[in-house]
Ligand SMILES: [Ca+2]
């Protein structure tokens with residue numbers, strides 16, 4: 001007779017523990033339950049962590065030399081080596097400093113180049129589409145904008161000047177009319193307006209268009225503020241405690257013009273901007289490009305023919 005083995009009472013209350021198959025299944029169930037609980041707890045922890053804003057901390061500052069009285073800084077890869085560099089406008093030195101980055105957060109030495117009188121703001125962009133970063137400064141004492149084109153290796157061409165007037169305090173770069181060419185928006189502290197210069201794509205810019213703002217504009221920002229796909233402007237007015245918002249209203253098939261000595265609003269079936277530009281080239285006092293007014297510069301001509309397909313609107 002085979003001896004009977006005695007079995008101790010289960011302390012777990014499970015009478016299947018001594019059965020090999022049932023015990024394995026039970027162990028698997030417990031493991032699955034444990035894993036599920038861990039997943040739930042981890043999920044809760046992740047949600048709690050997500051609810052907390054991530055901490056941010058900075059190392060002590062390191063200082064790098066610039067020109068005299070730096071007042072504005074922009075960041076970009078100025079020499080095309082894949083490492084970010086710094087461009088600084090020196091309002092007291094009438095110059096721009098460029099400081100090449102080594103990729104570790106160290107910069108310099110500084111290279112200074114002349115801008116104009118009182119560069120108060122600097123912005124970067126590839127104005128001529130050659131893949132090299134170019135620079136623009138707003139010079140409040142000389143009343144102009146300096147353009148310095150990148151020539152490779154972190155070098156720049158001598159500054160060319162675009163007259164603006166009205167103490168330009170700030171310049172921003174963006175493709176305002178969505179033609180693939182970068183344009184300039186300039187806050188003019190002394191003229192209570194903002195100037196727009198459309199880029200020609202070769203490092204030059206078209207005639208200036210001015211739009212009124214508040215009292216003593218000091219800065220301009222560019223964004224699509226009403227999500228209609230058109231760039232808008234926000235200008236802060238230092239003496240009015242206000243910010244002026246100028247919504248972009250240009251459109252490929254809608255433009256507002258002041259051609260032939262009177263205001264006209266019309267729709268062109270193909271391209272309002274191109275149509276009006278063609279129209280104004282035939283001889284009017286003002287031209288509109290992409291819905292942006294470009295005053296002066298063209299001879300006034302009576303009886304200016306309308307572009308083909310032009311229809312007046314009220
Ligand atoms: Ca670089």
Ligand SMILES: [Ca+2]
Pocket residue numbers: 125126127128129130131132133134149150
């Ligand atoms: Ca360029």
Ligand SMILES: [Ca+2]
Pocket residue numbers: 174175176177178179180181182183198199
């Ligand atoms: Ca443009």
Ligand SMILES: [Ca+2]
Pocket residue numbers: 223224225226227228229230231232247248
């Ligand atoms: Ca908009």
